[in-house]
Amino acid sequence: MEYRKFGSIDWKVSALGLGAMRLPTKKILPRVDWDESIELIRYAIDKDINYIDTGWIYGLGASEKVLGEALKDGYREKVFLVTKLPMFLVRKSEDFYKYLNQQLKSLQTDYLDAYFFHGLSRNSFKKVKELNLIEKMEEAKNKGLIKHVGFSFHDTLPVFKEIIDFYDWDLAQIQYNYMDTAVQATHEGLKYAHEKGIAVVIMEPVKGGKLANPPEEALKIMKKASNQRTPVDWALQYVWNQPEVAVVLSGMGSKKMVNENVESASNSGINSLSEEDNNIISELAEIYRKSILVQCTACKYCMPCPSGVNIPENFAVLNNVAYTGEKGGMTFLINRRYKKLAKSKKKLNKEYPNGNASFCTKCGECLEKCPQEINIPEELEKVDAILGKGKNISEYYDLNSD
Ligand code: SF4
Ligand code: SF4
Numbered sequence: 001m002e003y004r005k006f007g008s009i010d011w012k013v014s015a016l017g018l019g020a021m022r023l024p025t026k027k028i029l030p031r032v033d034w035d036e037s038i039e040l041i042r043y044a045i046d047k048d049i050n051y052i053d054t055g056w057i058y059g060l061g062a063s064e065k066v067l068g069e070a071l072k073d074g075y076r077e078k079v080f081l082v083t084k085l086p087m088f089l090v091r092k093s094e095d096f097y098k099y100l101n102q103q104l105k106s107l108q109t110d111y112l113d114a115y116f117f118h119g120l121s122r123n124s125f126k127k128v129k130e131l132n133l134i135e136k137m138e139e140a141k142n143k144g145l146i147k148h149v150g151f152s153f154h155d156t157l158p159v160f161k162e163i164i165d166f167y168d169w170d171l172a173q174i175q176y177n178y179m180d181t182a183v184q185a186t187h188e189g190l191k192y193a194h195e196k197g198i199a200v201v202i203m204e205p206v207k208g209g210k211l212a213n214p215p216e217e218a219l220k221i222m223k224k225a226s227n228q229r230t231p232v233d234w235a236l237q238y239v240w241n242q243p244e245v246a247v248v249l250s251g252m253g254s255k256k257m258v259n260e261n262v263e264s265a266s267n268s269g270i271n272s273l274s275e276e277d278n279n280i281i282s283e284l285a286e287i288y289r290k291s292i293l294v295q296c297t298a299c300k301y302c303m304p305c306p307s308g309v310n311i312p313e314n315f316a317v318l319n320n321v322a323y324t325g326e327k328g329g330m331t332f333l334i335n336r337r338y339k340k341l342a343k344s345k346k347k348l349n350k351e352y353p354n355g356n357a358s359f360c361t362k363c364g365e366c367l368e369k370c371p372q373e374i375n376i377p378e379e380l381e382k383v384d385a386i387l388g389k390g391k392n393i394s395e396y397y398d399l400n401s402d
Contacts, residue, residue: 001048002268006246007199009148009170011080011113013247015240016265017051018044019203020067021058022251032062034069041070043255045078047262051247052079053173053201054107055118056086056099068108076109082171083107084118084152087127096136100145114148114171115140121155125163134167152203153185160185164193173201176245177211178238178285180204183298187242194244202239202248211235211288218287225280233264238281240268292319293397294379295372302366302376308348308355310341311366311376314383317341321386321393338387357383 006013023037037059041052054063064083071079083103085096100115115137117128128134137149150171153160164172172193174185181187193200206212212232214222222234229237239248248265252258273281289295296315305311317338341356342348348355357380366376385391 001262002240002265004246004270007170007194008197009199012050013080013199014048014050014265015248015268016049016261017053017201017247017249018049019249019251020052020054020063022253023059023063023066024253032059032066034062034066037066038070040252040255040258041067042075044252044258044262045075047258049258049262050079051082051201051249053082053203053249055084056089056103064103064106068106071108080113081107081109082114082116082150083112084116085133087118087120087124090127090131090133093131093133093136096131096133096140100140104145111144112146114150115146116149116171116173117151119154120151120163121153122159125159125166129166150199150201152201156184157186157189160189161192164189164196164198169193169196169198171199171201171246173203173249175204176202176239177205177207177235178281179207179211179288190242190244199246200244202245205239205248205250206232206235211284214284215287215291218284221280221283221287226276227274230260232260233267234281234284236261236264237268237273237277240265241271241273243270293321294318294374296374302369304353305355305360305366306363307359307361308342308353309357309359309380310353310355311380313341313354314338314357314380314387315374317387318379318383335387343388356388357381358388360384 002015003012004015018041020041024033024040025031026033052067054067056064058064059066067081071081085099089095089099104110104112117124117133120128137146140146141149148170149167150169150173151163152173153163154175160174174189176185176187176190185193190200212235214231218231222229222231236248239245250257250261252261294315296312296319298312298316300312302311320337338356342354343356343358348359360377360380362377364377370376382396386393386396
């Protein structure tokens, strides 16, 4: 196992961390398989993984309880254990201890190595401030219930920087992979946090599994490489190559996955990728990018639209068409998602823009606001033609540009 610097924390962290959100489930019911999960968690720790990440909602609420059992018999002391305050359930300050105490009980431990605010965004960060939750974190730290404070993040770079600058965090968990260097916290955010001595934990290194199943064109490029790697290994090595990264989380659901990822981790290193490797990764990213029709990052800078168009949602639905293919099995679900957007003035929500692409009047007010320089009215016209009027997507986009 490779170990890495862990921000300002005195712990030699394993390059690979176990994300306990995708534990083995039983065949018939989508429930966590208790025995298999305990065996798997201990197997991963025996393979020298020493960082474990969980959350209140993981495994439909079972993850923390399973971990509580798995970490008996001396395993607790071997790992840096993190769980998260479920921000979406917190309504008042007192809720902080309601959840923390229950989580300590489920995990059968007296302390957490770190406690995170789960999934901070502009709105949930507002809640952190309004309910004085940082003070609660400090208090819990003084009581010895938690050792370090952090947060996981889902929003844009300006929000990330605002949160980073607000408090002396020990850890920050962000989404990052070779496709997502310019979205969410971005590569700039990764560096920003690292420069402040914060340990940066990476989630979604394989983009929710998308980078594990590359299109044919990408596979051909991988086959030509001097260093033969699996698609998952390419994705993981890219992240470990970054000096600012502390630990990379993987939701490993089987011993096979643990073995493969542990082997990848032992071959990892900072700045260890060759020029050829880096060029290959750029080519792979380019191929994936081609399958994204509109490069919208959902930053919402273009919103609100005076005509009530939900601009990022319209583009998100269209991009799903590209991922699944025009005749993909998801078409029904995509159509249903598009139909949820308002298509008549009567259904337009005055408080929240929910209009579909047909509402665009081409006023151009959004044009200068888009950091991705998307010609929003032009693209919305295509969305309306394809998803609203049922036109063939290939009339507007080249889906097979290889
Ligand atoms: S151009 Fe269309 S999407 Fe942009 S602000 Fe005007 S009406 Fe809204
Ligand atoms: S269209 Fe541009 S400004 Fe609007 S959400 Fe997408 S990337 Fe942001």
